[in-house]
Amino acid sequence: MNRLAMSARRPSPLLRVDGARLNAEIESLRRFGGTPDGGTHRVAYSDEDLGAREWVTERMREAGLRVWVDPAGNLVGELDGTDPDLPPIAVGSHIDTVPFGGSYDGTIGVLGAIEIVRTLQAEGHRLRHPLRLYTFQNEEGGKTGSRLLIGAVPPFELDVQTASGFTIREGIERLGGVPEDLSRSEGAAGELAAFLELHIEQGATLERRGIPIGVVEGIVGIRRWFVTVTGEKNHAGTTPMAQRRDALVAASRLVVAVNETARSIEGGQVATVGQVDVDPGAPNVIPGSVRFTLEVRDLSMDGIQGVVDAVQGRADEIGRDTGTLFDFEPFYLSEAAPSSEALRQGVEGAAADLGLSHVRMPSGAGHDAQSMAKLCPMGMVFVPSRAGISHAPDEYTAPEQITAGVDVLMGVLLRTDEGAG
Amino acid sequence: MNRLAMSARRPSPLLRVDGARLNAEIESLRRFGGTPDGGTHRVAYSDEDLGAREWVTERMREAGLRVWVDPAGNLVGELDGTDPDLPPIAVGSHIDTVPFGGSYDGTIGVLGAIEIVRTLQAEGHRLRHPLRLYTFQNEEGGKTGSRLLIGAVPPFELDVQTASGFTIREGIERLGGVPEDLSRSEGAAGELAAFLELHIEQGATLERRGIPIGVVEGIVGIRRWFVTVTGEKNHAGTTPMAQRRDALVAASRLVVAVNETARSIEGGQVATVGQVDVDPGAPNVIPGSVRFTLEVRDLSMDGIQGVVDAVQGRADEIGRDTGTLFDFEPFYLSEAAPSSEALRQGVEGAAADLGLSHVRMPSGAGHDAQSMAKLCPMGMVFVPSRAGISHAPDEYTAPEQITAGVDVLMGVLLRTDEGAG
Numbered sequence: 061m062n063r064l065a066m067s068a069r070r071p072s073p074l075l076r077v078d079g080a081r082l083n084a085e086i087e088s089l090r091r092f093g094g095t096p097d098g099g100t101h102r103v104a105y106s107d108e109d110l111g112a113r114e115w116v117t118e119r120m121r122e123a124g125l126r127v128w129v130d131p132a133g134n135l136v137g138e139l140d141g142t143d144p145d146l147p148p149i150a151v152g153s154h155i156d157t158v159p160f161g162g163s164y165d166g167t168i169g170v171l172g173a174i175e176i177v178r179t180l181q182a183e184g185h186r187l188r189h190p191l192r193l194y195t196f197q198n199e200e201g202g203k204t205g206s207r208l209l210i211g212a213v214p215p216f217e218l219d220v221q222t223a224s225g226f227t228i229r230e231g232i233e234r235l236g237g238v239p240e241d242l243s244r245s246e247g248a249a250g251e252l253a254a255f256l257e258l259h260i261e262q263g264a265t266l267e268r269r270g271i272p273i274g275v276v277e278g279i280v281g282i283r284r285w286f287v288t289v290t291g292e293k294n295h296a297g298t299t300p301m302a303q304r305r306d307a308l309v310a311a312s313r314l315v316v317a318v319n320e321t322a323r324s325i326e327g328g329q330v331a332t333v334g335q336v337d338v339d340p341g342a343p344n345v346i347p348g349s350v351r352f353t354l355e356v357r358d359l360s361m362d363g364i365q366g367v368v369d370a371v372q373g374r375a376d377e378i379g380r381d382t383g384t385l386f387d388f389e390p391f392y393l394s395e396a397a398p399s400s401e402a403l404r405q406g407v408e409g410a411a412a413d414l415g416l417s418h419v420r421m422p423s424g425a426g427h428d429a430q431s432m433a434k435l436c437p438m439g440m441v442f443v444p445s446r447a448g449i450s451h452a453p454d455e456y457t458a459p460e461q462i463t464a465g466v467d468v469l470m471g472v473l474l475r476t477d478e479g480a481g
Numbered sequence: 482m483n484r485l486a487m488s489a490r491r492p493s494p495l496l497r498v499d500g501a502r503l504n505a506e507i508e509s510l511r512r513f514g515g516t517p518d519g520g521t522h523r524v525a526y527s528d529e530d531l532g533a534r535e536w537v538t539e540r541m542r543e544a545g546l547r548v549w550v551d552p553a554g555n556l557v558g559e560l561d562g563t564d565p566d567l568p569p570i571a572v573g574s575h576i577d578t579v580p581f582g583g584s585y586d587g588t589i590g591v592l593g594a595i596e597i598v599r600t601l602q603a604e605g606h607r608l609r610h611p612l613r614l615y616t617f618q619n620e621e622g623g624k625t626g627s628r629l630l631i632g633a634v635p636p637f638e639l640d641v642q643t644a645s646g647f648t649i650r651e652g653i654e655r656l657g658g659v660p661e662d663l664s665r666s667e668g669a670a671g672e673l674a675a676f677l678e679l680h681i682e683q684g685a686t687l688e689r690r691g692i693p694i695g696v697v698e699g700i701v702g703i704r705r706w707f708v709t710v711t712g713e714k715n716h717a718g719t720t721p722m723a724q725r726r727d728a729l730v731a732a733s734r735l736v737v738a739v740n741e742t743a744r745s746i747e748g749g750q751v752a753t754v755g756q757v758d759v760d761p762g763a764p765n766v767i768p769g770s771v772r773f774t775l776e777v778r779d780l781s782m783d784g785i786q787g788v789v790d791a792v793q794g795r796a797d798e799i800g801r802d803t804g805t806l807f808d809f810e811p812f813y814l815s816e817a818a819p820s821s822e823a824l825r826q827g828v829e830g831a832a833a834d835l836g837l838s839h840v841r842m843p844s845g846a847g848h849d850a851q852s853m854a855k856l857c858p859m860g861m862v863f864v865p866s867r868a869g870i871s872h873a874p875d876e877y878t879a880p881e882q883i884t885a886g887v888d889v890l891m892g893v894l895l896r897t898d899e900g901a902g
Contacts (some may be wrong), residue, residue, distance in 0.1 A: 087764070202825060261719065261721045276555075295846065295872075296751065297703070299845070300749065302753075303685060306753075311733075315733035316730060321529060323722045330721065332727075332767055333729055334763050334764045334768060335762045336757055338757045344776060347755060348754065424720070447715075450719070
């Protein structure tokens with residue numbers, strides 16, 4: 061992957077988008093799946109999704125982009141640059157939602173990018189690089205569109221039924237893609253100069269700290285295990301405390317240890333036990349075995365391993381202490397995707413140009429940018445989520461916060477355009 | 482309730498039952514519901530149960546008892562005493578089993594009592610008191626037969642379907658009882674001089690300590706609660722550790738605290754968390770609420786309260802510490818039933834007469850004796866359960882251990898007969 065050079069200079073002129081127009085369009089898009097509670101139900105491949113894409117296609121064309129649907133079903137637009145030898149800089153996100161989700165997740169990244177194109181055109185500012193705009197398909201159902209660009213979707217996945225009722229294969233056809241010809245969408249290293257995505261934080265860090273701009277250090281890696289604790293099932297009345305090998309007491313000690321471990325290590329790692337099954341699960345029976353999920357996320361896969369090593373050490377201790385056995389069975393892995401240091405600095409510079417405070421932070425959730433980081437240097441901008449709520453109708457980012465995020469996205473785009481070869 | 486006087490003297494002559502005959506009969510009864518793995522499937526009201534009762538009725542008659550079925554469906558036998566003014570001493574247990582249960586639970590108490598009658602008759606030893614032998618119906622389904630003797634079965638319970646497929650009302654009819662006339666079975670204080678029951682321990686204390694006779698201090702009381710912990714559901718990726726109000730971490734800390742509390746207080750109390758439900762229960766969502774059962778058993782209801790007070794104090798601390806709220810909702814109560822101190826001493830004396838070591842212990846499981854303690858002084862003898870296993874085909878007590886238990890039961894019966902007015 062080519063190293064990215066970034067202009068350290070403030071772009072001239074310092075452009076700003078039309079925030080009123082942008083936020084009115086975000087509200088307009090709610091005609092496709094908007095719910096009375098302020099949320100949006102627009103799952104990928106649904107009629108609402110198709111309607112929204114048609115509407116977005118019109119906005120892209122109006123803004124002056126050449127628009128097509130790639131074989132993977134992604135909606136793509138491009139604007140020529142002044143230098144025909146330079147690769148495109150890509151921006152984008154998605155407009156599909158989780159079932160009965162919010163109205164900002166993804167959408168602000170797509171409509172913000174269109175608003176940037178309109179602003180550049182209105183100002184007569186031509187980029188050196190071509191500008192490519194992606195509306196990725198089915199982000200919420202597993203980042204299908206962006207993962208198809210990096211050849212990361214195994215064939216069986218095409219037959220998985222999605223929330224729309226359609227399989228992914230059927231969905232791609234509905235969007236105008238070509239399921240038989242997906243490999244044609246796959247990108248190659250060097251084909252893009254950079255990928256930039258603006259997104260809501262989906263956490264409460266920016267709001268709590270009163271900071272408008274998050275400089276995303278990358279998408280955290282995720283590992284998940286099923287942890288099984290085996291003790292001895294026994295009668296809760298006739299088995300004295302000292303004779304017990306209670307699998308739930310051992311499991312509970314480890315749940316507490318997982319939390320302590322993740323808090324005690326320096327860094328942004330998180331560890332969660334979210335699902336627990338107790339066997340046999342009766343009020344009057346000492347649990348014989350307990351199975352629970354353990355999830356660890358961190359920007360570095362080594363960081364994840366460090367947490368797990370510490371947790372497994374604690375499990376050994378607890379097992380010896382309680383006469384139980386712990387078994388860790390991995391069942392999910394998602395590699396961390398760090399952002400480009402040059403683009404982090406570009407985001408910081410663009411925010412500073414606008415007088416906006418900013419903070420570096422990991423993205424704990426997955427995004428299309430995670431796929432794109434395999435193809436080119438990747439950068440992301442976060443804006444605050446009220447109360448950290450996302451994937452629910454209460455998801456909210458104020459209009460001026462969205463506008464600020466889009467202005468920063470435009471700033472980093474201009475810096476990239478000026479700096480990158 | 483009348484205070485029981487107990488003969489401190491060794492009964493003369495010192496009688497012993499025919500252990501070979503007794504243990505052969507225990508094996509014989511397995512023709513009704515015995516399973517190839519050594520267990521027995523003879524749920525109350527089933528054809529197996531009816532067949533076994535008919536066979537036991539024959540054995541009771543052969544031993545010289547007058548036999549009848551009371552309106553509650555209990556199988557009852559009586560032998561006259563020499564003093565017509567004295568109330569009967571009652572002995573007994575049950576012959577129904579849990580589904581696919583063991584072959585000793587209950588059965589040894591009934592067949593042991595018949596063997597005692599046969600021994601007394603063979604030795605020409607007549608008791609001063611009448612001797613009454615109870616085979617209680619549906620012990621495993623909720624101590625129905627013995628609870629009907631104390632008027633403790635609410636009417637709705639008669640319509641509950643049992644493991645046999647029959648309701649309790651239908652079952653009572655199948656056994657020859659009279660569901661319309663249950664109150665006629667109810668006993669009155671003073672009607673019985675004492676109630677004695679021999680039973681397997683269903684725990685591993687006697688086996689671990691190598692002691693053949695348990696002197697039961699009583700049936701423990703039981704209280705159960707649903708404990709609900711309310712925290713905040715959140716995204717497991719985007720919520721930093723310090724911002725979490727994780728209901729499962731709080732619940733786990735309380736599970737550990739329950740265990741520590743029950744261990745740290747002097748006494749035989751036990752406390753168990755056996756059932757846990759996590760909401761929403763997904764690997765990537767921080768649990769918003771957790772509901773679990775808490776069960777505490779002790780010989781004294783005050784002892785139970787002491788454990789719960791301590792646990793609730795810990796819950797307050799943990800709640801403050803984790804930003805969660807705990808709620809305790811009681812859903813089950815079974816009063817403790819202490820045995821008679823005179824009868825405990827009687828069991829100890831009878832064991833000593835036979836050179837058998839003994840230890841006082843609570844019964845953590847419920848027994849018909851728990852009901853009978855409401856009517857008269859109650860005493861119980863425990864014999865060892867191999868590996869503490871019960872309610873399973875592997876349930877086992879060796880023939881010589883059963884014989885020793887029946888000899889002790891006979892000893893305490895004779896001491897009671899000689900001592901009690």
